[in-house]
Amino acid sequence: MISNGEAAMEAALTVQKATSQGLKKGPWTAAEDAILIEYVKKHGEGNWNSVQKNSGLMRCGKSCRLRWANHLRPNLKKGSFTPEEERIIIELHAKLGNKWARMASQLPGRTDNEIKNFWNTRMKRRQRAGLPVYPQEYQEETTAFRMQHHHQHQEEQKHPNNNPSSSSFSSLLSSSRKASYNPSLTLLDPINFSPALDPLHNNLTPFYSNPALQFKSFPDNNTNNSGLALPMSPYGRLPSSITVFNQTFPAQAISMTPPSLHYNTADFETNMSFTSLIMGAQVEPVDPIPGLKSKLSSGQTPPRPNTPFSSNTRGGICVREESSKNTDNDSETAVPEMMHDNSNSGLLDALLLESQNLSRKEKLIGENSVASDHKGKRVVDEPTEEEEKMEKEAAKRVKLSSINGGEASGENNCCDDLSSSQSSIGMKPSEEPMDEMNSMDDDLLSLLDNFPTSTPLPEWYRSTNMANGFSSSPAGEGRRIEVEQEASLARGTTADETPNVEWAFGSSYWNNMPGIC
DNA sequence: AAAGCACTCAACCGCAATCCC
């Protein structure tokens, strides 16, 4: 135990030591700032180590550079992030992971440090509260990727020598960090899609268990220059379902949002910030990947063990990109083992619960005469009054939940609110023992059986998809059509073939983003 | 009023990449 006196002494010695080395630490004074500004004016940025020599500033080069970059350089924006900036940060984080500098480059006047702090505080706080970090569309991207790799994995197992160009999970894991920015390694390259990619009709094994490589930059031909891949096959067909952590959607629901379901920027900004909007729903509290938590460093890991992957620093989604930086023996890289392991993933629970709810809701909605085609697919059109009612109620619940302590973790509000808003009725309590799902195969069968073929979209989900920047205004509709056409082009189909389809990953929104790479 | 706590933010540290000789 160190007494206060000893601690003070120690601190003094530390300062003395630093001083003796000619370097000052700690907060910068106005005088120091002035010196540094003057120096940069004269000599320009760079060569930071010479600052000390030439200006007499008792700061190391690193410190000078940091001070300049974060506080002194011109055109720095101060103050809290605007909702738009928050939105961009979330999007970028979904794409890039903890690439703060890259994110900062997309946010003029903002520093990587600011963004990092923003994420680590505001976002993680919400994550700890059991709220999903990313809006659906980003999560969908993840799932599409997972599906693809699941399929590739299966193909490789079947024909280990047939596809030399496809990489194994492990190799992808190990290369993920570099692959992030390598167009040649586009993870959703349509070439790699198989026409058989349809988890509903295949014996699906747990494709979701690889949180790796999930958010990458996809600067290739399948992104409409958006940097974000469309989760589509070359056959113009989406996977039949999109499953992300705790939320599962039929692909139709995700990819084909009714024209009326467009983003309303005014509501968005008036009612809540982007952060609060996307945090408005909760995640099913389930155990994280066993053994994963303990190896994560303190600052990385919110102590909340509830959300799948929440043990992960980056909201569970973008983690792998960084994790590959660690040793291959890192616990995180062990995740794929779950594919062969019957241990409960937590995510599976969420999937099952979600699918069950989707199923229930489908039944309920079916009773309410939701239009469906003969295949049970939802005919995407203007929502019926009944649907609208339900959606509004769901949205209300979400809102109420977030107002009335919706952030409280572990209260299953997620199930009652978000999930109900999405899929809804009669959510299975999250506390239900995991041993009810003790078999992965059974779980998956159950999951697949429960997958509804059509599900109306709740208001909440629509809101997130409205991030495309569309409105129901004629202008918005016009742009929507444009995007449909773009999407059709990308799919090799015509817009006519896909009436009333709005691709959730439509390019408009992402095209409005500055280039990432 | 004071202690405890959570949160924010600035700054530091270590590592890796890049530059330069």
Next chain:
DNA sequence: GGGGATTGCGGTTGAGTGCTT
């Protein structure tokens, strides 16, 4: 090509502040 210097980046820490009990 090798090695040191420099720069960039991401993780972490700690001081300051405000709120709660």
